[in-house]
Amino acid sequence: MAEDIVDILVTGGAGQVGRELARTSWPGGVCLYMPTRSELDLGDADAVRALFAATPFKAVINSGAYTAVDKAESEVADAFAANAMGPAILAEVTKAAGIPLVQVSTDYVFDGLGEAHYAESDPVGPLGVYGASKLAGEVAVRTGNPRSVVLRTAWVLSPHRANFLKTMLRLAADRPLVRVVDDQTGSPTSARDIADTLATITLKMIADPEAPTGVYHFVNAGSTTWAGLAREIFTLSAVLGGPSAEVEGITTAQYPTPALRPANSRLSTFKITRDYGVTPRPWQDAVAEIVAELHQEPTP
Template sequence: MRLVVTGREGQVARSLVERAHARPDFEVVVLGRPELDLAKPETIAPALAIARPDLVVSAAAYTAVDQAEDEPDLAFAVNGAGAGHVAEATARIGKPVIHLSTDYIFDGGGERAYTENDKPAPRSVYGASKLAGEHAVAKANPRHLILRTAWVYSPFGRNFVKTMLRLATDRDEIAVVADQWGNPTSALDIADAILHLAAMLYGNKGFASFGVYHFAGTGETSWSGFARHILDTSQAFGGPYARVRDIATVDYPTKAQRPRNSRLSTEKFRSVFGWTAPDWPGATSRVVEQLLTRRISNG
């Protein structure tokens, strides 16, 4: 099965390439700029047609959350209209699309994990642009799976795990927000889930459970709890370590508002697809170990 993924350097794209190495039934092709640029709609359909996908994973996105407040037009062009053009081009060649979205489409004011039935209410340009993308994808291609996820990390690209390890190399203490809660999610686990979905779609031409789903790591924590686990794991493997000091959101102001509650219920995903993400502490430990092993092997 040939999976074509938009967003060559993204965490999910790179994780899909890595996970597919152990799956000879899958061929993963990644597309990015300049041949496919979501800000240039004219590039999208030709690039996808040439790639000849059995399924498209729409992972490319504008992800600079704070910068989006100053570049709303670009954020909406990429995350909104661009995502819609990918879905439209995919529908034109008669294929399904799996589109990645985010917890930022919620305002974070709830006291429980959000379900797919909860009303979106983004509080940032980034969140609003991703919600626009969801609507555009659903309108353009009825054969869509929209996966909302949260707090994504991996051995690739920029993410919270790598930031904590970097800061711990020259600091004794790191201040981390303690009043925002969510589900840390490994991009490697997202990749495994996508491969699971792709196999189901490929083997079931009558698949009818298209729509919106939440997929996130099992279990919840705060950013500071996440940081402590990362650094405790690093110390256990002989890597950098620093103490974590709890602070409040008001002590770490950002241009874009972050959801206080980013927890996502994955019960619908589990019941439909028979798949549950690993617990976040174990998944995090595996990524930390992988990062430290690569650092050692690279000198």
């Protein structure tokens, strides 16, 4: 007997997490539908409804977003259209279809002024437009489709697209010294590990209508500063014969940006381990895997 097809809609397929979702080892029968922005405009409610009318999706993973944190300060409408209205439409259609929605969110919903790891129940207070737009998306998802999970993550790294790790290796190829912010703390997190976690959540929600819902945090275990992360990247790269540089730690004030960043981006992962059995690996292991992959097959 042929396997039942399990169609899952994935938005943001060209991003770091989306690309890793495509590489995830899904069970037999799972079919990912990953339309480009030109193929599906999440801001077009009629187009989204038409897609759902044509395909019996079993779940949706929304990993797409407007992620230009600094540009968002001057492109407020664009940020909210992608990060709030898009999720609102997905929440509406998934609720009508009776299927779960898994939404990717961010540490930027917090102000970063706390000293402990942030729990899901801690008060939010975004510092800028990007964080505010992602928080609005969370609210839209949670109120629009109660059978949903919001997965907050932070400091995402992968061999794909532009990210801090790849930027550091590029800079090290051209200069002996790199100045990096050393007073912001967080957990470097593999997009591959995020994708695996999203798959775990989504498959459980498809199989069990009573699967846990709500807001969850996922980051790799442990924490460091951006400067500490840069030093680890260069140490790993040097061992493999790749580019390396000395790191000079600087303050946030010495590297001003249009959007403020949380000083503390550490997220507690206790809840997702308890409810979904996901135990994050150390961030150092995740970073080492990415550096090794880039060394073997350089990615533009």
